[in-house]
Amino acid sequence: MSGALRAPAEEDALTVARLISQHSPEPATRNQVRRDWSAPGFDLDHDARFDGSSYVAVDAFGDGRVWIDVHGHPSPEMIEWGEGRAREKGSRLLSGGWTSNEALLPELEQHGFQPIRHAHRMRIALSRPASEPIWPEGIGVRTFRPGDERGFYETHQETFRDSWEPIEESYDEWAHWALEPSVLVPDLWFLALAGDEPAGLAICNPSPGAPELGRVQVLGVRRTWRKRGAGRTLLLHAFAEFRHRGLKGAVLGVDAESLTRADRLYEQAGMYVAARFDIYEKVIA
Incomplete structure (x- = not known):
């Protein structure tokens, strides 16, 4: 069940890893999540949100492109928060997900995102x-x-x-x-x-x-x-x-x-x- 949107805390790292792992071909680990959070230029308080059943992190590439990383089963409010934060950091909004995540991809399309490319895990x-x-x-x-x-x-x-x-x-x-x-x-x-x-x-x-x-x-x-x-x-x-x-x-x-x-x-x-x-x-x- 989803809760209120908030910045994730250190103790949420394992739950976030589990959300990432739901559809990823290889499981994520708590250490991977912590490494994401300690990346240069990433501000956990301002660049990520968590509600128990979904997680969003926003990462700017420095040239106008911004990646909205979404996992779990996001509510419309979660997608809107990610888009709003991305607009503050750049002008090209990119996102995506594994095709097995049938809850996420339609939600992105409902918010005006269109598919432009595919990547494969081989x-x-x-x-x-x-x-x-x-x-x-x-x-x-x-x-x-x-x-x-x-x-x-x-x-x-x-x-x-x-x-x-x-x-x-x-x-x-x-x-x-x-x-x-x-x-x-x-x-x-x-x-x-x-x-x-x-x-x-x-x-x-x-x-x-x-x-x-x-x-x-x-x-x-x-x-x-x-x-x-x-x-x-x-x-x-x-x-x-x-x-x-x-x-x-x-x-x-x-x-x-x-x-x-x-x-x-x-x-x-x-x-x-x-x-x-x-x-x-x-x-x-």
Whole structure:
């Protein structure tokens, strides 16, 4: 049963994680929620609301785009609060949800949001036989070393500039999500190198809410090295390392209309679509 809208408190983190987990393909954890709340620029008192059965958080990207993150079964008042806060922070209102959340998506449409894009959660079982990674000529790979932080950051930002609606993160913002000890697994950070020059990267870890799964959080190849097999080899290398660790499967998220056709690469590697996330936008007159 819904209660009054209020800012969430520290003791609500577990309940919020459960609301997120209701429709997410992998469960969320209390620590993930706390990390969201401690993100640079996020003000828990002003940027989130909770009523017991739903949760909304509003995050500005700094360029006019604002993401309204909604979970649970939101009341019209909850959606209206999120939209109102978003209007204070930007001019392009974006939101969305997993297609299994039949309460949320119609509510967004009733408030004037329209679907504009889809993203897929893709998955593969690691028990099946797999192709061995064969590195393209001139490219090798190594794992993360202390001092690599800036190199991984810069390669990540560069390789994702060709994605749909790319988000330019500051180093501090990126470090908050990538270098936090609970998610940083140096042996699962892979840097593809052509000599001393980065050609691509894969940032992976065990999924926080489903530790039997390996998560490919980031996979990118620089333009110069695309269409040479580096992306596929990075992916297969990650799968091989997951198997070595005894993980049962692998997951990742991808734009369903990827400009670099990453979705096709993942399908060719044996992954399948396990869930779909619909992205909505409300145009402000």
